[in-house]
Amino acid sequence: MTHSDHPTPLEARASGPLGGKARVPGDKSISHRALILGALAVGKTRISGLLEGEDVLNTAKSMRALGASVERTGDFAWQVQGVGVSGFAQPKAPLDFGNSGTGCRLVMGAVAGCPIAGVFDGDASLRSRPMRRVLDPLELMGAKVTAGGEGGRLPLTLQGARDPVPITYRTPVASAQIKSAVLLAGLAAPGVTTVIEQEASRDHTELMLKHFGAEIVSTPEGRHGRRIALTGQGELHGAEVVVPADPSSAAFPLVAALIVEGSDILLSDVMTNPLRTGLIATLREMGASIEEADVRTDAGEGMADLRVRASRLRGVEVPPERAPSMIDEYLVLAVAASFAEGTTIMRGLQELRVKESDRLAATADMLRVNGVKVEISGDDLIVEGRGHVPGGGLVSTHMDHRIAMSALAMGLASDKPVRVDDTAFIATSFPDFIPMMRALGAEFS
DSSP states (O other), X not given: OOSOSSOOOEEEEOOSOOEEEEOOOBOHHHHHHHHHHHHHSBSEXXXXXXXXXXHHHXXXXXXXXXXXXXEEEEXXXXXXXXXXXXXXXXXXXXXXXXXXXXXXXXXXHHHHTSSOEEEXXXXXXXXXXXXXXXXXXXXXXXXXXXXXXXXXXXXEEEEOXXXXXXXXXXXXXXXXXXXXXXXXXXXXXXXXXXXEESSOOOOHHHHHHXXXXXXXXXXXXXXXXXEXXXXXXXXXXXXXXXXXXXXXXXXXXXXXXXXXXXXXXXXXXXXXXXXXXXXXXXXXXXXXXXXXXXXXXXXXXXXXXXXEEOOOOBOOXXXXXXXXXXXXXXXXXXXXXXXXXXXXXXXXXGGGGGSSSOHHHHHHHHHHTTTOEEEEETTEEXXXXXXXXXXXXXXXXXTOHHHHHHHHHHHTTSSBOEEESOOGGGGGTOTTHHHHHHHHTXXXX
């Protein structure tokens, strides 16, 4: 299956300058974690700015199924009454995460520390994605997979540990999902659960655990790594969470404004966590005009308003150690690279092969079908920028929301329109993407 049951094709064509102010949806990573930690806390958690896309709503449903009270109290405002660490109830039906690997893997960690069994399932895309890297450390902690597909694929049944064991675990790759699953399971274990990363991944879980009252310490490990130590069996307390705008979602209007001549837009409240700003750093190296204003912090997460103006870009080499800070943004970076002058080399992209689709191959296909010279060499993506993109291609999204949005951004500045076979899955992360882009001046039909 490579498209939704009811495909929604769309065409993007060259538009006039983009202009105006917009706030992209709340950060998906923060939204998932706020719901899960709110459910594991004692007392009420109030969340403002929650991303109300399908992925996050499926996490909210799973928290209800596990016994927490979760209700929407207004636009992007939610309240969670938690059940406490290890307090999840046996769900009466399978937990369906739709297209969300993040929600699924994090909840696996939370369930692994509880003496219950849960059936985890999702759509065709999620069923095809590997879970074994998360399940391996959870089984070391005492959880068991009692039924499942080949290689730990969904649907699977996870039996949580009655007496979870604290472990010291060195992650095989830089993955916030693996780290977070282990830490969430470690909340219920006695003593200290430690995760060691050779390359630091996103630290949203650590920051939010501290915000909810967990005893957690993060220290440097080697040149680029971190050692995170969590003391288990403490109590989490309900908290106020303000969700900043998602930098991964902001990437699409941001790149569109850079490549559409004469554009000048303002994106408000965008998260500026240094482990999430690899794209901005890279685009600035390419010559992008991106200015920060009203810089501030909430619950440990930095945010700022970003003014973005059309810029002449040049090719650069992106080092592999930057990948964890921008792993979801390489698709739209490849679009920017296509409009740059010169070659852009993006190194160390193996993690793209196990996302919603094989994003490395899908990105190369998206560029080739629109006349861009591109090559995959091992885990590196090499894009030959010529300052413009011929366009005229039909892009296969493979049920991947980020491919769809990247292709639509490309079409706004290409010589000929770019067609996308299915935009239905954009709703998983950015439900208002199309109307928001149209309000900024984008031409979609």
